[in-house]
Amino acid sequence: MAERQDTDLLFKALADSSRRKLLDLLHAHDGRTLNELCEYLDMTRQGVTQHLDLLVAANLVATLRRGREKLHFLNPVPLQEIYERWIAKFEKPRLKGLSELKQRLEKSNG
Amino acid sequence: MAERQDTDLLFKALADSSRRKLLDLLHAHDGRTLNELCEYLDMTRQGVTQHLDLLVAANLVATLRRGREKLHFLNPVPLQEIYERWIAKFEKPRLKGLSELKQRLEKSNG
DNA sequence: TTGACATGCAAGTTAATACTTGCCTAATAT
DNA sequence: ATATTAGGCAAGTATTAACTTGCATGTCAA
Numbered sequence: 001m002a003e004r005q006d007t008d009l010l011f012k013a014l015a016d017s018s019r020r021k022l023l024d025l026l027h028a029h030d031g032r033t034l035n036e037l038c039e040y041l042d043m044t045r046q047g048v049t050q051h052l053d054l055l056v057a058a059n060l061v062a063t064l065r066r067g068r069e070k071l072h073f074l075n076p077v078p079l080q081e082i083y084e085r086w087i088a089k090f091e092k093p094r095l096k097g098l099s100e101l102k103q104r105l106e107k108s109n110g
Numbered sequence: 111m112a113e114r115q116d117t118d119l120l121f122k123a124l125a126d127s128s129r130r131k132l133l134d135l136l137h138a139h140d141g142r143t144l145n146e147l148c149e150y151l152d153m154t155r156q157g158v159t160q161h162l163d164l165l166v167a168a169n170l171v172a173t174l175r176r177g178r179e180k181l182h183f184l185n186p187v188p189l190q191e192i193y194e195r196w197i198a199k200f201e202k203p204r205l206k207g208l209s210e211l212k213q214r215l216e217k218s219n220g
Numbered sequence: 221t222t223g224a225c226a227t228g229c230a231a232g233t234t235a236a237t238a239c240t241t242g243c244c245t246a247a248t249a250t
Numbered sequence: 251a252t253a254t255t256a257g258g259c260a261a262g263t264a265t266t267a268a269c270t271t272g273c274a275t276g277t278c279a280a
Contacts, residue, residue: 016121017118034256043238051238068246079200126267144226179227224278224279226278230273240264241260241262243258244260250252
């Protein structure tokens with residue numbers, strides 16, 4: 001169903017280093033145009049477009065048309081869903097980070 | 111160097127639904143043999159072996175030989191690293207639950 | 221020690237993915 | 251208006267990935 005399909009699109013989107021680079025670029029600075037993004041990748045504009053299409057399909061990137069240019073925005077929500085469904089549940093019972101975290105929070109926030 | 115390679119192996123390993131299913135199976139019950147795992151996937155033993163090989167290469171699964179059988183164990187550590195390097199830094203400022211906890215603490219403890 | 225069982229190795233096939241080339245449309249600037 | 255700039259569409263190629271078939275090796279049980 002849609003759930004599994006979404007998950008698959010998401011992981012597939014993250015599986016390519018060029019696409020991860022695009023996410024990094026948008027994270028550093030949102031709202032870039034296609035041509036701007038092309039400057040950072042060693043491939044043709046059409047190649048970049050196809051990568052962006054996959055990111056949009058995975059709902060990791062949203063676009064907005066402004067005149068003749070297309071702006072790209074990062075959507076981090078699906079990444080959070082990956083964390084909840086695929087990472088949190090695989091965590092070991094005693095994860096130093098988290099338990100330590102809670103203790104420290106109790107101290108600092110009373 | 112190795113860093114980028116590791117990252118790539120990890121995301122590639124997660125990109126296939128059969129491999130994610132294997133991780134789920136091992137999460138539910140560790141130490142399964144190859145043949146046991148095969149029962150749950152609709153492909154030949156060799157296909158499953160190849161998927162497991164990729165999971166091992168990504169350091170998500172460790173194996174142990176016992177006599178003529180091979181036991182498989184889940185290693186969740188690389189998933190945690192994905193969280194730290196690829197999800198935490200993309201989080202939105204306002205998040206609910208545990209992630210909010212962690213983020214607030216990280217901010218206050220700088 | 222022989223037969224069944226658990227797995228390994230290697231080559232081949234099919235399907236999917238990454239990337240290109242070539243042409244097209246629309247918006248802007250001079 | 252027309253040249254330039256931003257982007258879209260579609261088909262083709264080349265690489266990679268998924269999966270199979272066939273045979274080999276080692277382990278155990280009778």
